[in-house]
Amino acid sequence: MHRNPSSARTRAGTLTLLSLAILGLALAAAPGAVSGQEAERATVLGRFTLDEPATRVQTRIERAIDRSIQDMNALIRGIARRRLAEYTPVVRNVRLAVHGDVIAVSLDGRTVRGNADGSEREVTTPTGDEALLTSRLQGARLTQSFVFDQGTRRHVFTRRPDGKLVLQVSMGSEQLPAPVSYAMRFRPSRR
Secondary structure, three states: OOOOHHHHHHHHHHHHHHHHHHHHHHHHHOOOOOOHHHHHHOOOOEEEEEOOOHHHHHHHHHHHHHHHHOOOOHHHHHHHHHHHHHOOOOOOEEEEEEEOOEEEEEEOOEEEEEEOOOOOEEEEOOOOOEEEEEEEEEOOEEEEEEEOOOOEEEEEEEEOOOOOEEEEEEEEOOOOOOOEEEEEEEEEOOO
16 A cells, blocks of 8 residues: 555644643643633733833823813812822832732732622722722723712723833712823833
């Protein structure tokens, strides 16, 4: 019987692929293996450094505040601008991590921890304010929603296909005519 070398290579390739598939299934079922949810988390997690001039971000934040308070009377507008500026710093370093059932978000070394299952958690923010925090992790996006006595704040961290991270911030309150919304861009950090 004459064997075709081409079909032998095809059978060998098929067996190799089948072996790799079986090995992959065995590893996935092994204790300590990364689950689908953990793999999904990994797409947004990491350390990041501001990827644009801080002065440009500061100008963007100031304009967002001005848009939000432009319809207030002049006296109140000045007070609101100062208070909002305290709560809208330029962030230079971001760290997003998951430790068990906790999502840890560090902005310039100040960490807030939320529940990875999406349930509310009482937190004290780096500014000393008490809030209810809800965290949601979906693929390349992590959302933190804070509810304070006087308003809300939302952080949306989105990992772009090029590996960079965009942080969109939105703050709202009954006292504000419009929300304060702005974004910052970060690159993966080497440290």
